Amino acid sequence: MRRKRYEIDIKKNQTFGLNITSMTDMFTILLVFLLQIYSTNDVQIDLAEGVRLPASISDKNPVDGIKISLSMKELKFDKIKLANVQNNSIEQTAIDPNDSNFVKPLFDQLQKYNKENEKSAKAGKILFQADQELPYSTLRKVLYTASMAGFPHLKMVTVVGN
Amino acid sequence: MGRRFKLNINHNSEFELDLAPLLAVMVKLVPVLLVSSAFVQMMIIETELPQVVQQAIEKQEQNPKAAQIAVELNKKDGVKITITDQGQQRVEVVGYNSQQQLDLQALHHKFQEIKKEHPEIFKIEMNPDSDIPYKEIVHVMDEARRARSNQVRFPVKNEKTGQETTTDYMFPEVVFSNVMDG
Numbered sequence: 001m002r003r004k005r006y007e008i009d010i011k012k013n014q015t016f017g018l019n020i021t022s023m024t025d026m027f028t029i030l031l032v033f034l035l036q037i038y039s040t041n042d043v044q045i046d047l048a049e050g051v052r053l054p055a056s057i058s059d060k061n062p063v064d065g066i067k068i069s070l071s072m073k074e075l076k077f078d079k080i081k082l083a084n085v086q087n088n089s090i091e092q093t094a095i096d097p098n099d100s101n102f103v104k105p106l107f108d109q110l111q112k113y114n115k116e117n118e119k120s121a122k123a124g125k126i127l128f129q130a131d132q133e134l135p136y137s138t139l140r141k142v143l144y145t146a147s148m149a150g151f152p153h154l155k156m157v158t159v160v161g162n
Numbered sequence: 163m164g165r166r167f168k169l170n171i172n173h174n175s176e177f178e179l180d181l182a183p184l185l186a187v188m189v190k191l192v193p194v195l196l197v198s199s200a201f202v203q204m205m206i207i208e209t210e211l212p213q214v215v216q217q218a219i220e221k222q223e224q225n226p227k228a229a230q231i232a233v234e235l236n237k238k239d240g241v242k243i244t245i246t247d248q249g250q251q252r253v254e255v256v257g258y259n260s261q262q263q264l265d266l267q268a269l270h271h272k273f274q275e276i277k278k279e280h281p282e283i284f285k286i287e288m289n290p291d292s293d294i295p296y297k298e299i300v301h302v303m304d305e306a307r308r309a310r311s312n313q314v315r316f317p318v319k320n321e322k323t324g325q326e327t328t329t330d331y332m333f334p335e336v337v338f339s340n341v342m343d344g
Contacts, residue, residue, distance in 0.1 A: 020181050058304070131296065132297035136292055
């Protein structure tokens with residue numbers, strides 16, 4: 001008599017119930033975490049590329065204003081690149097030859113903004129994002145130029161921390 | 163005689179809760195929150211202050227004889243605070259510690275002492291050296307602007323009602339006085 005070949009018994013119509021309890025637990029934790037960090041600010045500031053903001057204990061929420069960012073690589077007005085930053089300093093071609101603190105492209109851009117938005121220009125709010133490692137000499141050029149263009153009040157953007 | 167109908171309840175029975183709809187909601191909600199959440203919480207350092215403090219700052223600005231506090235930051239000395247009151251100058255220095263970092267706690271105590279001596283002053287003039295990094299300037303501003311402890315409060319007079327009240331603000335008005343220097 002020939003031996004019968006062994007065959008695995010597979011029931012093709014078999015169904016199984018997936019245990020989703022652990023998955024639900026995971027999602028609940030994730031949901032609570034996301035709800036906790038969910039920001040309800042009126043104004044959302046996009047972190048400028050390449051900018052490591054300094055940490056501060058300030059608890060003021062951001063307000064709307066003109067966004068100027070200064071990273072280790074470039075100076076930007078909103079999303080418009082105004083000048084390169086090399087060796088922690090704004091490139092020489094963007095600086096007025098007669099005034100070492102005057103950043104010409106930034107001044108022109110702020111003047112242009114003043115003409116286009118007379119109402120908001122009067123409030124003169126600048127949201128300034130600068131890299132935490134940049135020296136004061138570089139920041140000063142932006143502060144100086146902004147003051148000259150009629151924006152003496154600067155809001156320094158920071159991250160929460162000690 | 164008809165037998166009374168009795169509902170047969172099995173108290174030891176178990177049932178499994180259908181979690182599928184709950185999971186479906188979560189699966190939709192989690193990506194929405196992930197996309198719209200800001201993981202880096204940003205704040206600003208600004209000068210919007212309580213009205214009483216604003217009034218006190220205005221009063222200080224109108225008074226040319228008010229004491230002046232200048233804060234210099236340099237790599238050699240650390241933080242040098244110069245208080246000029248009625249023609250007399252006093253200098254307080256808070257230097258770097260052994261790890262070449264500013265002693266922020268000592269600096270905060272120093273600002274508190276100065277504030278207790280001059281509760282009417284709310285403005286400081288900041289003069290950082292060119293090579294001072296931005297983060298150090300922010301740290302010094304943090305220590306000067308507000309008392310860290312809620313129990314430390316300073317008297318302030320409401321100019322409209324004449325009543326005395328208290329505030330945790332020390333020197334909230336920070337002016338970079340060397341911006342316009344050549």
